Amino acid sequence: MTETIGSSIANLVDRALREDLGDNLSPEADITTRWTVAEDTPAQAHILARARGVVAGVDVAVAVFNRVDPSLMLHCHTVDGASVDADDTVMDISGSAAAILAGERTALNFLQQLSGVATLTRTYVEAISGTGAQITDTRKTVPGLRELQKHAVRCGGGISHRSGLHDAVLIKENHVTAAGSVTEAVRRARLGAQGSQRPVTRIMCEAEDLDQVRALVAGGPHLAPDRILLDNMPPELMHQCVSVVREVVPDIELEATGNIDLTTVRAAAETGVDVISVGALTHSAPALDLSLLFLT
Numbered sequence: 001m002t003e004t005i006g007s008s009i010a011n012l013v014d015r016a017l018r019e020d021l022g023d024n025l026s027p028e029a030d031i032t033t034r035w036t037v038a039e040d041t042p043a044q045a046h047i048l049a050r051a052r053g054v055v056a057g058v059d060v061a062v063a064v065f066n067r068v069d070p071s072l073m074l075h076c077h078t079v080d081g082a083s084v085d086a087d088d089t090v091m092d093i094s095g096s097a098a099a100i101l102a103g104e105r106t107a108l109n110f111l112q113q114l115s116g117v118a119t120l121t122r123t124y125v126e127a128i129s130g131t132g133a134q135i136t137d138t139r140k141t142v143p144g145l146r147e148l149q150k151h152a153v154r155c156g157g158g159i160s161h162r163s164g165l166h167d168a169v170l171i172k173e174n175h176v177t178a179a180g181s182v183t184e185a186v187r188r189a190r191l192g193a194q195g196s197q198r199p200v201t202r203i204m205c206e207a208e209d210l211d212q213v214r215a216l217v218a219g220g221p222h223l224a225p226d227r228i229l230l231d232n233m234p235p236e237l238m239h240q241c242v243s244v245v246r247e248v249v250p251d252i253e254l255e256a257t258g259n260i261d262l263t264t265v266r267a268a269a270e271t272g273v274d275v276i277s278v279g280a281l282t283h284s285a286p287a288l289d290l291s292l293l294f295l296t
Helices: 008-021 031-036 058-068 097-127 146-155 173-179 182-195 210-217 235-248 265-269
Strands: 042-049 073-076 089-096 134-136 169-171 203-207 227-231 253-257 275-277 290-294
Touching: 008 058, 008 097, 031 097, 042 097, 058 073, 058 089, 058 097, 089 097, 097 134, 097 146, 097 265, 097 290, 169 173, 169 182, 173 182, 173 203, 182 203, 182 210, 203 210, 210 227, 210 235, 227 235, 235 253, 235 265, 265 275
Parallel strands: 134 275, 169 203, 203 227, 227 253, 253 275
Antiparallel strands: 042 089, 042 290, 073 089
16 A cells, blocks of 8 residues: 555544644653553553454554554554454554554544545455446545545555546536536537647546437547446436447446445346445445454
8 A cells, every 4th residue: 555645644643643633743742641640661562453354554553553652563464455353363462552642543533434445445346246347436525535545445456546536537417507408518528638738538428328428429439428427317328328329339337326326236236237336435435343452
C-alpha cells in the first residue's frame, strides 16, 4: 500500500492524531494516561480481530504508532487483503504504554474503517463469482480518505473507478441536460480531449434508457464513449442494452450503476455487463470489529 498512496499517509496520519493529541502530537497530551499510568511504564499489546473479515490499513496503523513513538516495536501478523477470523492477531506492539495508548484510537479508526470497506467489497465480489463482471467503487468516499478507501476496495478484490474529476470524463444526467443530449455531450468531450495536452482520456457516459444507449452507439466506435453506464435500470432492461451495444460496438465497456445492493448485484452481473459500481462500498461499509489489548 505504501507505493499506492505514497507520501499522503504522513499528512493524513498527522491530521488524525491532532484530533486526539493537539498540535504537539505528544503522548503527554493524553491526560488520562499521564495521570493514571506511571511514567516510562512498558507494555506489550496486540490488535485482535473480533470478527471475520478482510484486513486493510495495516501500513497506516504502523505509520500512526511510528509517528507517536518511533521506538515502539511493531510486528504485523497479516497484510492488506488477507482474511482474518475472530481472535486472529493483526499486530503486536511493545514499548511505552503511554505511546501505545496515544496511538490506539487513531490506528484502530483507520484499520476498522478500511477493513470494513475491504470486507464489504469481498462480499460483493463473492456474490458475483463466475459471472465475469467486476465490482468497482465510486467517488462517494469519506472526504480526505479517498485514496485509502479505494485501496481498501482493491484489497477486497474490487477495482478502482476514476480517482476524481481530473482524470476521466464521466458524463452524467446534469451534463446531458446542459449539453442538450447524450450524443452532444460525448461529441464535446471528444473534441475537448483531442484539443488538450493530456494523455489519452477515457470518456464515459451514463444512459437512462434504451433510446439513449442506441443513440450513443449509432455512430460507431469513433463517436461512442469508451464506457456506457446503465443507470438505475432493472436487469431486463440492462440485458436489452447489453445486446444492443454488443451487436453494434462490441468493445465498449458496460457498467451497471445506481442503487445496486447485495440482493440485486448477482442479477445485474448476469446481464453481461463488465463492471458494477457500488457506492455503499465506501459510504456505508460497517467497520470491522478490532480491539487493542494490553497483555498481562
